[in-house]
Amino acid sequence: MLNKPRLLTPGPTPLPEQIRLVMAQDMIHHRKAAFKHVMAELQERLQMLFGTSQPVMSLACSGTGVMTAAVTNLFAPGEKVIVVDGGKFGERWAKIAKGHGLEIVTLSVAWGTAVTTAEVEAALDAHPDARGLFVQNSETSTGVLHPVRELAAITRTRDLLFVVDGISSVGISPCPMDAWGIDCLVTGSQKGLMLPPGLGLIALSERAWNKAETVPPACFYFNLLSERANVQKNQTLFTTPVSLIIGLNESLKMFMDAGLETVYRKQWALTMLARTAVKEMGLELLAPDHFTWGLTSVRLPEGVDGGKLLEIAADRFGVIMAGGQDHLKGRAVRIGHMGWVDWADLAAGLHALAESFRACGGYIGSRDYLEKGLQAYHEALLTYDGTV
Amino acid sequence: MLNKPRLLTPGPTPLPEQIRLVMAQDMIHHRKAAFKHVMAELQERLQMLFGTSQPVMSLACSGTGVMTAAVTNLFAPGEKVIVVDGGKFGERWAKIAKGHGLEIVTLSVAWGTAVTTAEVEAALDAHPDARGLFVQNSETSTGVLHPVRELAAITRTRDLLFVVDGISSVGISPCPMDAWGIDCLVTGSQKGLMLPPGLGLIALSERAWNKAETVPPACFYFNLLSERANVQKNQTLFTTPVSLIIGLNESLKMFMDAGLETVYRKQWALTMLARTAVKEMGLELLAPDHFTWGLTSVRLPEGVDGGKLLEIAADRFGVIMAGGQDHLKGRAVRIGHMGWVDWADLAAGLHALAESFRACGGYIGSRDYLEKGLQAYHEALLTYDGTV
Numbered sequence: 001m002l003n004k005p006r007l008l009t010p011g012p013t014p015l016p017e018q019i020r021l022v023m024a025q026d027m028i029h030h031r032k033a034a035f036k037h038v039m040a041e042l043q044e045r046l047q048m049l050f051g052t053s054q055p056v057m058s059l060a061c062s063g064t065g066v067m068t069a070a071v072t073n074l075f076a077p078g079e080k081v082i083v084v085d086g087g088k089f090g091e092r093w094a095k096i097a098k099g100h101g102l103e104i105v106t107l108s109v110a111w112g113t114a115v116t117t118a119e120v121e122a123a124l125d126a127h128p129d130a131r132g133l134f135v136q137n138s139e140t141s142t143g144v145l146h147p148v149r150e151l152a153a154i155t156r157t158r159d160l161l162f163v164v165d166g167i168s169s170v171g172i173s174p175c176p177m178d179a180w181g182i183d184c185l186v187t188g189s190q191k192g193l194m195l196p197p198g199l200g201l202i203a204l205s206e207r208a209w210n211k212a213e214t215v216p217p218a219c220f221y222f223n224l225l226s227e228r229a230n231v232q233k234n235q236t237l238f239t240t241p242v243s244l245i246i247g248l249n250e251s252l253k254m255f256m257d258a259g260l261e262t263v264y265r266k267q268w269a270l271t272m273l274a275r276t277a278v279k280e281m282g283l284e285l286l287a288p289d290h291f292t293w294g295l296t297s298v299r300l301p302e303g304v305d306g307g308k309l310l311e312i313a314a315d316r317f318g319v320i321m322a323g324g325q326d327h328l329k330g331r332a333v334r335i336g337h338m339g340w341v342d343w344a345d346l347a348a349g350l351h352a353l354a355e356s357f358r359a360c361g362g363y364i365g366s367r368d369y370l371e372k373g374l375q376a377y378h379e380a381l382l383t384y385d386g387t388v
Numbered sequence: 389m390l391n392k393p394r395l396l397t398p399g400p401t402p403l404p405e406q407i408r409l410v411m412a413q414d415m416i417h418h419r420k421a422a423f424k425h426v427m428a429e430l431q432e433r434l435q436m437l438f439g440t441s442q443p444v445m446s447l448a449c450s451g452t453g454v455m456t457a458a459v460t461n462l463f464a465p466g467e468k469v470i471v472v473d474g475g476k477f478g479e480r481w482a483k484i485a486k487g488h489g490l491e492i493v494t495l496s497v498a499w500g501t502a503v504t505t506a507e508v509e510a511a512l513d514a515h516p517d518a519r520g521l522f523v524q525n526s527e528t529s530t531g532v533l534h535p536v537r538e539l540a541a542i543t544r545t546r547d548l549l550f551v552v553d554g555i556s557s558v559g560i561s562p563c564p565m566d567a568w569g570i571d572c573l574v575t576g577s578q579k580g581l582m583l584p585p586g587l588g589l590i591a592l593s594e595r596a597w598n599k600a601e602t603v604p605p606a607c608f609y610f611n612l613l614s615e616r617a618n619v620q621k622n623q624t625l626f627t628t629p630v631s632l633i634i635g636l637n638e639s640l641k642m643f644m645d646a647g648l649e650t651v652y653r654k655q656w657a658l659t660m661l662a663r664t665a666v667k668e669m670g671l672e673l674l675a676p677d678h679f680t681w682g683l684t685s686v687r688l689p690e691g692v693d694g695g696k697l698l699e700i701a702a703d704r705f706g707v708i709m710a711g712g713q714d715h716l717k718g719r720a721v722r723i724g725h726m727g728w729v730d731w732a733d734l735a736a737g738l739h740a741l742a743e744s745f746r747a748c749g750g751y752i753g754s755r756d757y758l759e760k761g762l763q764a765y766h767e768a769l770l771t772y773d774g775t776v
Contacts, residue, residue, distance in 0.1 A: 012415045012630060023631075024412035027400045027584060029708055060586050061609065062448045062626040068609040099608040190627060196415060198448050198586045198629030219607040220487040221449065221456040238450040239578060241586030241629070242400060243411075320417055
């Protein structure tokens with residue numbers, strides 16, 4: 001009774017009551033007119049969210065499912081692809097591609113650092129036979145934002161597909177697919193979109209569709225050509241998670257009512273709040289230069305046990321955050337500020353972070369990190385200019 | 389305002405309010421202790437539902453997803469399998485197996501008819517090199533119940549895996565996996581389990597696990613060996629549809645509170661209600677002899693348009709039923725009585741069927757089909773002896 005639980009992880013995220021209640025309605029049938037009407041409305045909203053005139057397909061799967069769909073529908077075994085690997089999800093692109101029998105060129109980037117256009121250009125020059133470039137827009141394991149817009153520009157003049165994992169960026173920071181020139185963009189329901197997990201979203205550019213038409217089918221469940229034919233009938237190939245679809249339609253209505261620009265402005269301002277407060281605390285940001293707008297990662301100093309810190313934050317303050325992954329396990333904290341999270345939730349999370357850090361023996365001199373963070377938030381709301 | 393909507397399709401089904409409200413709670417994180425506790429409780433309940441001591445795995449996908457998982461994890465391309473094809477979902481086994489590069493022997497059965505053990509035995513004798521036998525327990529497209537118990541017995545003395553689609557039978561009629569000797573049983577959330585679509589469930593026998601360990605991985609997303617390792621930690625391999633898992637745990641609590649036997653008794657009695665009423669109406673049952681307990685299929689006489697009939701049932705009576713599929717499109721009606729459906733809902737559905745049939749020019753002489761159906765229901769509740 002002392003604390004309300006506050007979910008501040010980089011997905012899943014808290015959900016607006018109005019979405020939860022819409023999803024709590026009794027079931028309707030996925031092949032009847034009422035549902036087709038929802039699908040038609042949803043399709044228009046999804047195209048606005050993705051910034052594309054191409055169909056956006058909803059699959060019953062997690063984010064890894066749509067990543068699998070992208071790899072297996074766009075490339076035939078034996079083709080060469082370049083994978084930017086700067087964290088757990090870059091690694092996942094590589095694993096999926098390898099499992100599908102692709103030849104992989106890995107472009108490794110230190111965790112916390114973004115890939116540069118020069119590095120990618122060099123890799124493309126060294127491997128002119130590469131047919132695909134895979135990257136995360138936001139690498140959820142580190143909080144790094146890769147320069148997708150610039151990378152897209154490089155790939156436009158070459159004969160390869162640019163495939164982007166937007167799982168923790170779509171609905172969080174701008175990533176307009178057609179305007180930037182992305183060939184395949186995927187995302188999941190449980191990050192920026194304020195929904196439970198269980199729905200994967202994917203869209204292809206025209207040239208990606210042309211390529212997909214030449215690739216032999218690999219996994220029966222992930223068949224994007226058949227999914228596209230179904231979207232045109234306001235349907236899905238297989239039985240769809242009806243309640244999540246209805247929830248997504250409501251979520252995107254909230255997005256459209258507010259305007260995408262307002263959502264991005266908010267996410268930018270929350271990021272300024274988190275980063276300013278963390279710096280004021282004297283803690284080290286894991287992604288110093290290129291950072292995503294939906295989570296902030298903090299590297300812990302030696303001697304502070306990240307696992308214990310998270311436990312204290314949860315037990316004493318009701319704040320649920322995520323730790324580091326793989327070699328950063330116990331060495332980092334990731335505080336999520338995506339989905340249905342506002343400035344007051346995040347301020348609570350930052351206070352829990354500071355107090356838990358102190359309780360683990362860490363030193364924080366600042367007594368006004370919250371005030372400074374909140375000032376940065378207000379200022380960012382006013383000065384946000386829409387650039388990434 | 390005249391009619392309440394009544395969803396009487398063979399999935400998705402109406403949902404109990406208590407499940408919908410449990411799922412409407414705010415999100416919790418899938419890697420934290422509170423969720424692991426749910427997963428542990430759920431695992432015990434799932435094993436009871438499946439009648440197995442082996443782990444039951446929950447995947448973020450539709451029923452076709454777990455069918456794909458079964459095929460790709462248990463068989464290597466090039467292996468020979470026998471597929472019983474007596475409807476749209478038998479056909480689906482064949483398509484998935486073919487897509488995976490298996491050599492298929494199709495055992496075709498007329499729609500509405502169950503396969504016989506003699507037919508299967510002959511196929512097994514003719515193809516001693518077959519490594520798998522695929523069947524539906526309940527073929528949702530026709531309402532036929534295949535003799536899974538007897539087929540399992542045949543396969544026990546042979547070196548092949550018996551793979552059963554229980555999508556419209558698990559939680560509807562008995563199908564105890566270990567006791568009968570089923571090597572792989574799959575189901576989905578949106579049929580007997582009173583949940584929205586979006587979750588697939590799958591369990592393997594010990595000998596199926598032994599086989600799975602020898603099969604090279606095919607589709608990155610469907611990796612049952614890794615899923616099993618995660619179940620042991622009360623986790624899932626990838627992000628799981630948290631709200632559906634919480635709903636499933638609540639659903640199975642309802643099953644366990646009532647007792648599985650009570651659920652089967654109810655489903656048997658509902659089936660007697662539907663079949664008695666349909667026969668009293670003078671209509672033809674599509675599956676005359678071997679029928680599933682979750683839906684009843686009616687073959688329409690020439691001159692009655694099934695599409696129009698469904699429209700009238702929906703518009704004038706608020707009753708949503710399903711039509712025939714493929715060559716039975718417009719020629720059959722499938723009335724679902726699975727999930728959160730009781731005798732009064734079904735009686736309403738049967739009345740809507742009769743009146744819509746009349747409105748389409750069909751003749752029904754009986755004026756007491758409902759009373760006779762309901763008497764059959766009450767009697768069946770009392771005389772049900774647990775045999776399939």
